[in-house]
Amino acid sequence: MSGVSIVGAGLSAFGRQPGVSGREMAIQAIRRALVDAGLEWSDVQIAFGGSDGSGLADTLVAELGLTGIPFTNVKNGCATGGSALVSAVNAIRSGSAEIALAVGFDKHGRGAFAPLPEEWGLPSGYGDAGLMVTTQFFGIKIARYMREYGITAPTLAKVAEKAYANGTLNPNAWRRTPMSADEIAAADMVNDPLTRYMFCSPGEGGAAIIVASEAVATRLGGRPVSLLSAVTRTRGFGTFEVFAPAIQGSGAPTSVSTTAAAAAFEAAGVRPDEIDVLQLQDTESGAEIMHMAECGFCEHGEQEQLLEKGATLIDGSMPVNTDGGCIANGEPIGASGLRQVHEIVTQLRGEAGERQVPGGPRLGFTHVYGAPGISACTVLAV
Amino acid sequence: MSTTEAPTLHGSRCDSCGNVAFPVADGCQRCGQQVMRPIELSEHGTVWGFTVQRFAPKSPPYVPPAEGFSPFAVGYVELPDGVKVEAVIDCVDFSDLEDHAPVRLTATEPVPRFASSSFLAVAP
Numbered sequence: 130m131s132g133v134s135i136v137g138a139g140l141s142a143f144g145r146q147p148g149v150s151g152r153e154m155a156i157q158a159i160r161r162a163l164v165d166a167g168l169e170w171s172d173v174q175i176a177f178g179g180s181d182g183s184g185l186a187d188t189l190v191a192e193l194g195l196t197g198i199p200f201t202n203v204k205n206g207c208a209t210g211g212s213a214l215v216s217a218v219n220a221i222r223s224g225s226a227e228i229a230l231a232v233g234f235d236k237h238g239r240g241a242f243a244p245l246p247e248e249w250g251l252p253s254g255y256g257d258a259g260l261m262v263t264t265q266f267f268g269i270k271i272a273r274y275m276r277e278y279g280i281t282a283p284t285l286a287k288v289a290e291k292a293y294a295n296g297t298l299n300p301n302a303w304r305r306t307p308m309s310a311d312e313i314a315a316a317d318m319v320n321d322p323l324t325r326y327m328f329c330s331p332g333e334g335g336a337a338i339i340v341a342s343e344a345v346a347t348r349l350g351g352r353p354v355s356l357l358s359a360v361t362r363t364r365g366f367g368t369f370e371v372f373a374p375a376i377q378g379s380g381a382p383t384s385v386s387t388t389a390a391a392a393a394f395e396a397a398g399v400r401p402d403e404i405d406v407l408q409l410q411d412t413e414s415g416a417e418i419m420h421m422a423e424c425g426f427c428e429h430g431e432q433e434q435l436l437e438k439g440a441t442l443i444d445g446s447m448p449v450n451t452d453g454g455c456i457a458n459g460e461p462i463g464a465s466g467l468r469q470v471h472e473i474v475t476q477l478r479g480e481a482g483e484r485q486v487p488g489g490p491r492l493g494f495t496h497v498y499g500a501p502g503i504s505a506c507t508v509l510a511v
Numbered sequence: 512m513s514t515t516e517a518p519t520l521h522g523s524r525c526d527s528c529g530n531v532a533f534p535v536a537d538g539c540q541r542c543g544q545q546v547m548r549p550i551e552l553s554e555h556g557t558v559w560g561f562t563v564q565r566f567a568p569k570s571p572p573y574v575p576p577a578e579g580f581s582p583f584a585v586g587y588v589e590l591p592d593g594v595k596v597e598a599v600i601d602c603v604d605f606s607d608l609e610d611h612a613p614v615r616l617t618a619t620e621p622v623p624r625f626a627s628s629s630f631l632a633v634a635p
Contacts, residue, residue, distance in 0.1 A: 254621025256572025268562030320562040375533040376595040
């Protein structure tokens with residue numbers, strides 16, 4: 130998938146912003162991406178975007194300018210940003226546009242995720258019994274994984290400690306206060322073995338990415354980043370997902386993250402061990418650990434030793450979530466996938482300031498995972 | 512149904528590929544065919560994975576028991592039929608559920624409910 134470049138990337142502030150709507154955050158992110166690219170809104174020829182709960186992206190034209198371009202709304206859970214980006218890339222590759230926008234945004238209040246069984250195709254009994262609790266899935270999955278692969282509880286705390294530490298180096302992060310692994314481990318247990326500070330929280334923010342053909346990227350100059358691949362996948366048979374009344378099939382469940390990451394690497398012609406900086410969905414600490422292996426960056430069970438060696442720190446051999454990830458930035462569902470792409474673009478351009486990965490990273494990777502079993506991955510290069 | 516009858520979980524088996532689904536399904540997740548036949552699932556299984564719900568879930572939709580909320584185990588029970596079913600799992604101590612502990616079905620409503628051997632031994 131050569132020939133598509135990211136020419137502009139922009140974020141709104143992340144974290145609680147009283148009085149600022151999700152749509153306003155989207156506008157901020159788009160305007161910043163346009164400035165970054167050296168473009169005007171009138172240069173954008175096609176757009177894709179969405180939010181999970183903050184309105185329709187195509188209404189943003191009222192503020193941006195009524196240029197009449199096609200603007201498609203995307204609603205794909207945690208893959209909203211990824212799906213918008215894939216569509217933007219395909220528009221460039223097909224030749225139907227030379228400059229395309231992908232945007233994602235959301236504004237979730239505290240405790241915003243209150244799913245009802247009927248919306249998930251489940252009998253109301255699942256609500257009565259107290260099983261409509263998203264965090265249970267993560268607890269069950271990592272608890273089993275730890276028993277199977279010898280991952281210990283201090284390693285979970287270490288992942289969250291890194292997220293908060295990276296957040297202190299990111300002026301745009303929500304959580305910018307360091308927290309020690311001991312404090313994280315000693316916090317209230319939510320769903321064993323995960324404590325309160327190991328989870329990301331429903332959050333607020335907007336993110337925008339502008340892609341362009343190679344010809345336009347060359348003409349603009351700037352600091353383009355090649356988008357080697359962008360892939361989304363839904364789950365295959367036998368996966369284990371949030372709010373699943375059963376796991377079908379015998380044997381170990383497969384993961385949609387594995388399928389999506391493998392497809393992204395294949396399309397890019399790149400191997401996981403060549404990646405210099407990466408973003409992995411960290412809904413909670415355990416997810417980051419499991420996604421390291423599911424996406425091909427290590428063997429299952431190797432994480433304990435890798436984290437012991439500091440491999441995922443900013444100066445480690447495979448820096449993960451250098452901006453603090455979802456744990457430090459919060460989870461505005463529509464925005465997170467493109468926030469990840471923004472961070473990798475920033476790192477590959479060498480513009481990440483205090484949190485810059487040393488040694489001039491050349492290849493980056495992003496991964497989101499979400500309900501009901503979707504994943505979006507990208508491979509980026511300079 | 513008489514109240515003394517043992518609880519039974521109802522699922523489906525695909526006539527085309529043999530895949531077992533819970534709850535009852537019209538189409539097969541594995542092969543996509545629509546030849547699912549109703550089956551009764553085994554009442555015995557082993558704990559595949561679990562966590563503990565430490566705080567009271569949000570009400571509604573949660574309906575706490577009359578005596579009030581207390582932490583409970585929730586997880587997946589692997590049945591010999593070839594499917595793992597989400598369930599509330601009663602136990603004396605949460606550590607009872609480690610190491611693929613054997614459990615038995617005790618209720619099907621509002622969700623499947625299983626109990627560990629030590630819980631059943633002391634159950635009234």
